[in-house]
Amino acid sequence: QVQLQESGPGLVKPSETLSLTCTVSDGSISNYYWTWIRQPPGKGLEWIGYIHYSGNTIYNPSLRSRVTMSLDPSKNEFSLKLSSVTAADTAVYFCARRVATKPIYCFDSWGPGIQVTVSS
Amino acid sequence: AIQMTQSPSSLSASVGDRVTITCRASQGIKNDLGWYQQKPGKAPKLLIYTTSYLQSGVPSRFSGSGSGTDFTLTISSLQPEDFATYYCLQDYDYPLTFGQGTKVEIK
Numbered sequence: 001q002v003q004l005q006e007s008g009p010g011l012v013k014p015s016e017t018l019s020l021t022c023t024v025s026d027g028s029i030s031n032y033y034w035t036w037i038r039q040p041p042g043k044g045l046e047w048i049g050y051i052h053y054s055g056n057t058i059y060n061p062s063l064r065s066r067v068t069m070s071l072d073p074s075k076n077e078f079s080l081k082l083s084s085v086t087a088a089d090t091a092v093y094f095c096a097r098r099v100a101t102k103p104i105y106c107f108d109s110w111g112p113g114i115q116v117t118v119s120s
Numbered sequence: 121a122i123q124m125t126q127s128p129s130s131l132s133a134s135v136g137d138r139v140t141i142t143c144r145a146s147q148g149i150k151n152d153l154g155w156y157q158q159k160p161g162k163a164p165k166l167l168i169y170t171t172s173y174l175q176s177g178v179p180s181r182f183s184g185s186g187s188g189t190d191f192t193l194t195i196s197s198l199q200p201e202d203f204a205t206y207y208c209l210q211d212y213d214y215p216l217t218f219g220q221g222t223k224v225e226i227k
C-alpha cells in the first residue's frame with residue numbers, strides 16, 4: 001500500500017514562500033497525478049493543483065499565480081511552492097495520489113497532513 | 121468553477137439509523153463524483169468514487185447514487201465509527217471542487 005508523508009516548515013513569515021515536500025513510499029511515482037489539497041482551520045477542503053509524472057501541471061486558478069509544483073522521480077517525491085503567503089494561507093496541507101484511469105477518478109491515498117501557519 | 125452544495129451541513133443521528141447526505145452540482149458533472157470521510161485531525165479517506173463504486177475495504181453499508189447534478193451518499197445503518205465529516209468532490213472539470221462538508225454527530 002502506497003504511503004505519503006508531507007514535510008516542511010510549520011511556520012512561514014508573511015510575504016515569504018511556503019515550501020513543502022511529499023515523499024512517496026511503497027509505491028512508484030509513475031503514472032499518477034500527485035496532488036496538493038489544503039484545509040484552513042475549521043473549514044473545508046480546497047484543491048490546490050496537481051502534477052503528473054510527465055511533468056504536466058494543473059493548478060487552481062485562484063492560486064495559479066503563486067503556485068509551483070515539481071516532481072523528483074529519483075527521490076520518489078514531489079513538492080509545492082506557494083509564494084507571497086498571507087495569513088489566509090494558514091492551513092493543514094495534504095498531499096494525495098490521484099487515480100485518473102477512465103472511468104476512475106479519485107484521490108485514493110493521502111498523507112496525514114502538515115500544519116502550516118503564516119505569522120511573523 | 122463548479123459549485124458543490126451539500127445538505128444538510130450537519131445532522132444528528134443514532135447508531136443504527138439510515139443516513140442520507142445530498143450533494144448538488146451547479147452544472148452537470150456526469151458521474152464524476154466521489155465521497156470522502158474525514159475524522160478530526162486526520163486526512164480524508166476515500167469511500168466512493170465515480171458516484172457509486174465502493175473503494176476497497178470500505179464497508180458495504182456505504183453506498184452512492186445519482187448522476188448529472190444530484191448525488192447521494194447513504195449509510196444504511198450508522199455505526200459508532202461513522203461519526204465524522206463527509207465531503208463530496210467533483211472530478212469533472214477544473215478546478216476540482218469539494219462540497220462544504222456534512223458533519224454527522226451522535227444524537
